[in-house]
Amino acid sequence: xxxxxxxxxxxxxxxxxxxxxxxxxxxxxxxxxxxxxxxxxxxxxxxxxxxxxxxxxxxxxxxxxxxxxxxxxxxxxxxxxxxxxxxxxxxxxxxxxxxxxxxxxxxxxxxxxxxxxxxxxxxxxxxxxxxxxxxxxxxxxxxxxxxxxxxxxxxxxxxxxxxxxxxxxxxxxxxxxxxxxxxxxxxxxxxxxxxxxxxxxxxxxxxxxxxxxxxxxxxxxxxxxxxxxxxxxxxxxxxxxxxxxxxxxxxxxxxxxxxxxxxxxxxxxxxxxxxxxxxxxxxxxxxxxxxxxxxxxxxxxxxxxxxxxxxxxxxxxxxxxxxxxxxxxxxxxxxxxxxxxxxxxxxxxxxxxxxxxxxxxxxxxxxxxxxxxxxxxxxxxxxxxxxxxxxxxxxxxxxxxxxxxxxxxxxxxxxxxxxxxxxxxxxxxxxxxxxxxxxxxxxxxxxxxxxxxxxxxxxxxxxxxxxxxxxxxxxxxxxxxxxxxxxxxxxxxxxxx
Ligand SMILES: Cc1cc2nc3c(=O)[nH]c(=O)nc-3n(C[C@H](O)[C@H](O)[C@H](O)COP(=O)(O)OP(=O)(O)OC[C@H]3O[C@@H](n4cnc5c(N)ncnc54)[C@H](O)[C@@H]3O)c2cc1C
Numbered sequence: 286x287x288x289x290x291x292x293x294x295x296x297x298x299x300x301x302x303x304x305x306x307x308x309x310x311x312x313x314x315x316x317x318x319x320x321x322x323x324x325x326x327x328x329x330x331x332x333x334x335x336x337x338x339x340x341x342x343x344x345x346x347x348x349x350x351x352x353x354x355x356x357x358x359x360x361x362x363x364x365x366x367x368x369x370x371x372x373x374x375x376x377x378x379x380x381x382x383x384x385x386x387x388x389x390x391x392x393x394x395x396x397x398x399x400x401x402x403x404x405x406x407x408x409x410x411x412x413x414x415x416x417x418x419x420x421x422x423x424x425x426x427x428x429x430x431x432x433x434x435x436x437x438x439x440x441x442x443x444x445x446x447x448x449x450x451x452x453x454x455x456x457x458x459x460x461x462x463x464x465x466x467x468x469x470x471x472x473x474x475x476x477x478x479x480x481x482x483x484x485x486x487x488x489x490x491x492x493x494x495x496x497x498x499x500x501x502x503x504x505x506x507x508x509x510x511x512x513x514x515x516x517x518x519x520x521x522x523x524x525x526x527x528x529x530x531x532x533x534x535x536x537x538x539x540x541x542x543x544x545x546x547x548x549x550x551x552x553x554x555x556x557x558x559x560x561x562x563x564x565x566x567x568x569x570x571x572x573x574x575x576x577x578x579x580x581x582x583x584x585x586x587x588x589x590x591x592x593x594x595x596x597x598x599x600x601x602x603x604x605x606x607x608x609x610x611x612x613x614x615x616x617x618x619x620x621x622x623x624x625x626x627x628x629x630x631x632x633x634x635x636x637x638x639x640x641x642x643x644x645x646x647x648x649x650x651x652x653x654x655x656x657x658x659x660x661x662x663x664x665x666x667x668x669x670x671x672x673x674x675x676x677x678x679x680x681x682x683x684x685x686x687x688x689x690x691x692x693x694x695x696x697x698x699x700x701x702x703x704x705x706x707x708x709x710x711x712x713x714x715x716x717x718x719x720x721x722x723x724x725x726x727x728x729x730x731x732x733x734x735x736x737x738x739x740x741x742x743x744x745x746x747x748x749x750x751x752x753x754x755x756x757x758x759x760x761x762x763x764x765x766x767x768x769x770x771x772x773x774x775x776x777x778x779x780x781x782x
Pocket of ligand 1: 370374436714
């Protein structure tokens with residue numbers, strides 16, 4: 286199959302009028318936005334450097350409306366971008382000029398919580414944290430906990446296969462979602478997975494989770510709930526060198542321990558956070574690790590002891606264990622507020638999301654230090670160390686085009702180092718529009734063609750969130766032509782146009 290060219294629908298007045306007239310028959314007035322002052326708030330997601338005002342925004346509140354909207358857009362060949370809370374950091378929910386934003390914000394009902402099967406059925410616009418809040422009365426919770434969990438929706442989490450602090454032990458979204466109900470671009474309702482332990486047929490649930498809104502629009506999700514642990518304690522371990530801290534992560538896992546959370550922050554990150562949250566971090570350390578243990582009091586005591594031993598042997602200069610639940614939450618609040626803290630010390634930040642084998646964390650952190658000098662920009666590191674999922678935050682001023690350009694090059698350099706070290710260009714934030722070029726480095730033309738094949742099986746007209754996540758052959762050729770790394774031209778097999 287030939288990879289398609291990027292969508293280049295021209296905004297034409299006739300199509301716009303037909304779309305608005307059709308939508309007006311499906312939705313009440315208040316659920317259809319088309320005036321510039323109403324659509325501008327949707328022009329970007331969490332990756333605010335990329336912006337585009339859409340033709341219109343639809344806010345349906347039931348599945349029949351979603352089906353009708355998609356059928357209408359399909360018949361008019363109007364591209365559709367599904368949207369949850371718009372916290373994506375990769376531009377996945379960024380609109381298309383000639384397209385419709387389909388907001389699922391009104392789908393915020395928790396349909397049911399079943400204590401006996403420890404599951405919940407929720408609509409896609411339900412916030413991640415709201416699921417755990419609803420389950421708390423049964424002493425249950427939903428484990429994947431992105432730092433954005435107060436705002437981001439389960440529909441967005443499914444589409445990005447989101448992770449969080451506790452995913453090292455309890456799994457990512459894909460491990461905690463049992464069933465997804467969705468609508469295809471042609472307006473047909475489909476179901477993936479099941480609430481039973483297994484589902485017959487090909488495992489398309491795993492294909493839909495992480496598909497970045499390109500295969501179907503999620504309208505209902507069944508999630509697993511797990512019992513809240515009796516006790517949790519977190520260790521804060523200080524290191525006088527980032528590489529030592531990085532190596533300690535591999536040592537903890539290598540010792541056969543899977544902590545409930547294993548996160549790392551370097552000195553620039555703890556400094557920024559401390560001013561903002563007063564989390565009680567060691568500001569003299571070059572890096573700190575936060576290692577959580579949960580379970581019964583006996584299990585926690587034993588694991589904290591073992592982890593402390595490993596951390597000391599790996600060179601930790603100081604170890605502090607949370608002594609109360611408020612102190613544990615304070616340690617985590619610093620980590621969870623690290624991105625907003627970056628926003629306080631810099632006009633803009635650019636968050637990378639590469640993943641590498643844990644044993645290379647120290648190597649990558651040292652390379653990032655060199656890159657800071659090369660690109661003349663500061664970077665702070667705060668990340669899911671146990672998963673090897675790095676989140677370098679490149680600090681820059683978006684008003685300065687040269688700084689933004691250097692930030693983009695810096696980001697690509699980091700992601701390509703991740704690939705070189707045996708990792709991937711994205712861990713949990715998705716590809717969106719942000720990492721399209723880096724996908725050219727990670728995947729061959731044949732592999733990208735297979736991705737387009739899956740997309741075509743769900744959405745042959747290529748109207749659902751097009752031009753995201755999978756780069757075209759032409760784009761990769763262009764990137765390859767411009768991008769010479771360490772004197773070598775990547776993918777010399779690709780035709781250079
Ligand atoms: C401060 C901050 C911290 C963050 N921390 C984390 C973190 O720890 N871990 C993590 O994984 N991510 C993190 N993120 C990224 C982001 O919050 C997640 O990707 C989240 O899952 C996005 O959810 P959303 O509802 O905002 O989706 P949106 O941003 O609205 O959309 C994201 C993608 O999902 C698609 N989509 C949304 N809803 C649907 C639907 N119903 N059907 C089909 N497609 C849909 C969109 O088209 C888009 O491609 C963070 C973001 C911020 C701003």
